Amino acid sequence: xxxxxxxxxxxxxxxxxxxxxxxxxxxxxxxxxxxxxxxxxxxxxxxxxxxxxxxxxxxxxxxxxxxxxxxxxxxxxxxxxxxxxxxxxxxxxxxxxxxxxxxxxxxxxxxxxxxxxxxxxxxxxxxxxxxxxxxxxxxxxxxxxxxxxxxxxxxxxxxxxxxxxxxxxxxxxxxxxxxxxxxxxxxxxxxxxxxxxxxxxxxxxxxxxxxxxxxxxxxxxxxxxxxxxxxxxxxxxxxxxxxxxxxxxxxxxxxxxxxxxxxxxxxxxxxxxxxxxxxxxxxxxxxxxxxxxxxxxxxxxxxxxxxxxxxxxxxxxxxxxxxxxxxxxxxxxxxxxxxxxxxxxxxxxxxxxxxxxxxxxxxxxxxxxxxxxxxxxxxxxxxxxxxxxxxxxxxxxxxxxxxxxxxxxxxxxxxxxxxxxxxxxxxxxxxxxxxxxxxxxxxxxxxxxxxxxxxxxxxxxxxxxxxxxxxxxxxxxxxxxxxxxxxxxxxxxxxxxxxxxxxxxxxxxxxxxxxxxxxxxxxxxxxxxxxxxxxxxxx
Amino acid sequence: xxxxxxxxxxxxxxxxxxxxxxxxxxxxxxxxxxxxxxxxxxxxxxxxxxxxxxxxxxxxxxxxxxxxxxxxxxxxxxxxxxxxxxxxxxxxxxxxxxxxxxxxxxxxxxxxxxxxxxxxxxxxxxxxxxxxxxxxxxxxxxxxxxxxxxxxxxxxxxxxxxxxxxxxxxxxxxxxxxxxxxxxxxxxxxxxxxxxxxxxxxxxxxxxxxxxxxxxxxxxxxxxxxxxxxxxxxxxxxxxx
Amino acid sequence: xxxxxxxxxxxxxxxxxxxxxxxxxxxxxxxxxxxxxxxxxxxxxxxxxxxxxxxxxxxxxxxxxxxxxxxxxxxxxxxxxxxxxxxxxxxxxxxxxxxxxxxxxxxxxxxxxxxxxxxxxxxxxxxxxxxxxxxxxxxxxxxxxxxxxxxxxxxxxxxx
Numbered sequence: 001x002x003x004x005x006x007x008x009x010x011x012x013x014x015x016x017x018x019x020x021x022x023x024x025x026x027x028x029x030x031x032x033x034x035x036x037x038x039x040x041x042x043x044x045x046x047x048x049x050x051x052x053x054x055x056x057x058x059x060x061x062x063x064x065x066x067x068x069x070x071x072x073x074x075x076x077x078x079x080x081x082x083x084x085x086x087x088x089x090x091x092x093x094x095x096x097x098x099x100x101x102x103x104x105x106x107x108x109x110x111x112x113x114x115x116x117x118x119x120x121x122x123x124x125x126x127x128x129x130x131x132x133x134x135x136x137x138x139x140x141x142x143x144x145x146x147x148x149x150x151x152x153x154x155x156x157x158x159x160x161x162x163x164x165x166x167x168x169x170x171x172x173x174x175x176x177x178x179x180x181x182x183x184x185x186x187x188x189x190x191x192x193x194x195x196x197x198x199x200x201x202x203x204x205x206x207x208x209x210x211x212x213x214x215x216x217x218x219x220x221x222x223x224x225x226x227x228x229x230x231x232x233x234x235x236x237x238x239x240x241x242x243x244x245x246x247x248x249x250x251x252x253x254x255x256x257x258x259x260x261x262x263x264x265x266x267x268x269x270x271x272x273x274x275x276x277x278x279x280x281x282x283x284x285x286x287x288x289x290x291x292x293x294x295x296x297x298x299x300x301x302x303x304x305x306x307x308x309x310x311x312x313x314x315x316x317x318x319x320x321x322x323x324x325x326x327x328x329x330x331x332x333x334x335x336x337x338x339x340x341x342x343x344x345x346x347x348x349x350x351x352x353x354x355x356x357x358x359x360x361x362x363x364x365x366x367x368x369x370x371x372x373x374x375x376x377x378x379x380x381x382x383x384x385x386x387x388x389x390x391x392x393x394x395x396x397x398x399x400x401x402x403x404x405x406x407x408x409x410x411x412x413x414x415x416x417x418x419x420x421x422x423x424x425x426x427x428x429x430x431x432x433x434x435x436x437x438x439x440x441x442x443x444x445x446x447x448x449x450x451x452x453x454x455x456x457x458x459x460x461x462x463x464x465x466x467x468x469x470x471x472x473x474x475x476x477x478x479x480x481x482x483x484x485x486x487x488x489x490x491x492x493x494x495x496x497x498x499x500x501x502x503x504x505x506x507x508x509x510x511x512x513x514x515x516x517x518x519x520x521x522x523x524x525x526x527x528x529x530x531x532x533x534x535x536x537x538x539x
Numbered sequence: 540x541x542x543x544x545x546x547x548x549x550x551x552x553x554x555x556x557x558x559x560x561x562x563x564x565x566x567x568x569x570x571x572x573x574x575x576x577x578x579x580x581x582x583x584x585x586x587x588x589x590x591x592x593x594x595x596x597x598x599x600x601x602x603x604x605x606x607x608x609x610x611x612x613x614x615x616x617x618x619x620x621x622x623x624x625x626x627x628x629x630x631x632x633x634x635x636x637x638x639x640x641x642x643x644x645x646x647x648x649x650x651x652x653x654x655x656x657x658x659x660x661x662x663x664x665x666x667x668x669x670x671x672x673x674x675x676x677x678x679x680x681x682x683x684x685x686x687x688x689x690x691x692x693x694x695x696x697x698x699x700x701x702x703x704x705x706x707x708x709x710x711x712x713x714x715x716x717x718x719x720x721x722x723x724x725x726x727x728x729x730x731x732x733x734x735x736x737x738x739x740x741x742x743x744x745x746x747x748x749x750x751x752x753x754x755x756x757x758x759x760x761x762x763x764x765x766x767x768x769x770x771x772x773x774x775x776x777x778x779x780x
Numbered sequence: 781x782x783x784x785x786x787x788x789x790x791x792x793x794x795x796x797x798x799x800x801x802x803x804x805x806x807x808x809x810x811x812x813x814x815x816x817x818x819x820x821x822x823x824x825x826x827x828x829x830x831x832x833x834x835x836x837x838x839x840x841x842x843x844x845x846x847x848x849x850x851x852x853x854x855x856x857x858x859x860x861x862x863x864x865x866x867x868x869x870x871x872x873x874x875x876x877x878x879x880x881x882x883x884x885x886x887x888x889x890x891x892x893x894x895x896x897x898x899x900x901x902x903x904x905x906x907x908x909x910x911x912x913x914x915x916x917x918x919x920x921x922x923x924x925x926x927x928x929x930x931x932x933x934x935x936x937x938x939x940x
Contacts, residue, residue, distance in 0.1 A: 044699075044925040044926070044928070045703065045925060048922070048925060113925070114922075115922055119883050119921075119922075121881070121882050121883075121899060122882050122883070122922075122923075122924065200570045200573075200574075201570060203900055204882075204883060204898050204899055204900060205898050205900055205901055208883075208898065243784065243787075244782075244783070244784060244787060246781050246782065246783070247783065247787060267896075268816040269816055269817060269885070269894060269895050269896045270896045270898060271817065271818070271819060271820060271821070271895070271896065271897075271898055271901040271902065271903040271904070272820060272898055272900075272901050273818065273820065274818050274820050275809075275815045275816070275818035278815075278816060278818060279806075279809060279815075282802075282805060283802060286798050286801050286802050286805075287798070289798065290794055290795075290798060293790075293794045293797075294787075294790075294791070294794065297787055297790045298787070301784075301786075301787070347801065351801070351805055352805045352808070352809060352815070352816065353805065353808050353809065353814040353815060353816055354805075355816060356816055356892055356894045357892075357894075359885070359887070359894055359896075359920070360885045360887070360894075360896075360920035360921055361887070361920060426889065427887070427889020427890060427918070428889075429885070429887070429918045429919060429920035430920060431920075431921065431922040431927060432927060432928045433927075433928055434928045435928070436687065436688065436690050436928055436929055437690060437916055437918060437931050438690040438691055438693070438916070439915075439916045439931075441889060441916075492782055494781075497781070498781065501781075529820070529822060530822075531822040531900035531901060532822060532823070532824035532825065532826065532900055533900065534825055534826070534881075534882075534899045534900060535568055535570070535573060535710065535826065536709065537709055537710070537881055537882045537924075538708055538709040538924070539923075539924040539925050560836075560837050562829050562830050562831065562835060562836065563829065563836055564829070565830065567826055567827040567828075567829070567830050568826055569826045569827065570826075688929055693859070693863055693931075693932070693933070695858045695859065695926060695929045695930075696926065696929060699857075699858050699924075699925060699926025699929055700857060700858065700926065739829040739836065739856075739880075740829065740836055740839075740854055740856060740861045741836070741861070742856070742859070742861070745859075745863065
């Protein structure tokens, strides 16, 4: 037996889900505010402080800590050895946690109501920027852990194939290092000195460009673990095998290379970048849909195999034959369903000139809640249910409640996000707390505004059940034994794979060149352009 | 040198711009102007406000010590006002962008640094209590104007720029809580009648023209009372530095 | 490397779909000249009103010699100035807009008029309005606690 570092994994996961729960409550406050049913609650100060905190907690805290915790469990149990440096894992945790607390204080006291995208020249208290940077630095230490775990394992196991789950986790770590560089540069060279008064002005165009470097690929940083679970946990829990290990690797490689150099689709409507580079990024953006489409096939094929093994007949009989009592199966199917809906929305956003119609409308809010809060987070919840018994040594308090909670999550998410998509098409701006426009559109929007609160209430209830389940599990009956080998096996487990699919040297090389073209050149152009900077502004 | 720089740039660029008149105010928040205001020495400002010459009154004669006790309430209280705003008004008086004979003369011979010093001095003062007739009522509709504006007339809420507590905001949005009722009303009348024109892009003029006389009267009472509620001797300086 | 034949077929389908999507975007961009607003031009946000193109007297709609209209607007908390813009229908309109303070976004629902407004840069949108009547410019990027209230009016009048 070897040290699986379960306590550091559990610590990270608890911070993730505590943040998740606080953020959900804030989300409910926001939809209550928007519904118009609670005029006494309405307050712009509270609303925007809430949106900012909600966004940071969901987008930066829940995700980063979950990914770190899941990563530690994956690294130890797939490679069957202790972490490269357990002490460092705790350091990473503490650095990230202190950063989180440091950023939370100004957020919760209304001193950082600049949303989770923190675009200047709106300026927050410097503690917010410094705290957020520390959170990212903590995650870098985790990246180092993951990469070193694989490097040392390969050194000790020459010629062997890196287990798929670890290959994916390492791809994610490398991708995160690549993409977080953008926001790190923005923080270290712009936001922190500027908020401390060391720089008088800031170029918002450069800041947005640097943030876009991180902004797209960060959603793939979040999505990677969901895909890893779909490839390497779901097939086994469904009672089958993974349809193709190699295609999994192909998907992970494509995600690594294609996620990062495409951030300009967040800047389509911006005046600081030219059409040529926006077009280049558009090509890559459509490219990154490919690994998702491939994943859809491989995962569905794996599930179909499992369903037919259980006796499912006919074109769709395998669906009903699946084990719908297993939380991972439920989450996987619901995640794929939401991925299809949200993914098509994403194609519209990616569409260069068509983006005009949806940019910065409520459509965008609908899209990312569906794809992130829906597809990605539902898989996080399922992974939590899967890992809890392994990490605590006790049975999950209630599988039935878990399954029910997951269905509620999907239903709540559809109720919440579908009206948002419609509102966006009807022209409603995003990031508003009310709709005081003298326009006939407002009446058209009203019924959809009301729908928000229904979705929010369902999601709060669902989140409550989730956290309750995890809490109760800590006091549940101890298990006699716990398996740390519940990783899926491929139909054809590869005896060997090409070097390019067992490592990342080639892909890092390609990405380096692509990044120099896609981001290096535009950033240098901006530095030469040297736009007159902006003074700090409050809100 | 900063003044000359601004005016020179304006004069040089103006012929190259398309047909246009003079800007409503020559004050622009460049790094230099901002720095000038931030470095304003309040202790110097304290001395300047009492200086009287044979042509010009001391500031205290009309505005009271620390700008807290104007002799008539159609003179504004200056105590606790956002420094950048005070500086801009003084500068505008000096440039003639804002017209008032007494004020134009009062600041004629002051340098930018002295104006900044005065602004810093006043900013440090606590907002004083102002006189408000107890019988004056503020209707619910007026309070709604403060926090929700009026979409039919495209009037934004006062609070959205001036702050929830009327305390002003970065960069030069003035504090309006605790201002004299009569001065508040006169100012809005001046904006509405285009007698005061130093608000850039006419943003206050547009709003003042859209408000009714009754609304302006009630808003004046609302903000005077708001200042009284908040003034507890502590500094009311807004977030601007 | 072993790839299941069915998966290989799917890869072709995916490739085809991707090609169609990229192809339509490329066609629209190259042949129909449809691009998101991408004029790169800098301006000093701190001295906007003093002189130059966005001085107070310059704002609004002007008709150019060739019949097209240029509209100059300033996005400043919390409105778009001038607050009423009138343009003729079925005419080429060029919007030029910038901000002296923070990030804004502006769009007129159901039209192509949509752009980010980034202080330090001048945004330019070229479009035509075919529907006559009243519409609104709405701010769609968070610009402070008054963001909800930031909007202004557009009137599209019959041509000529």
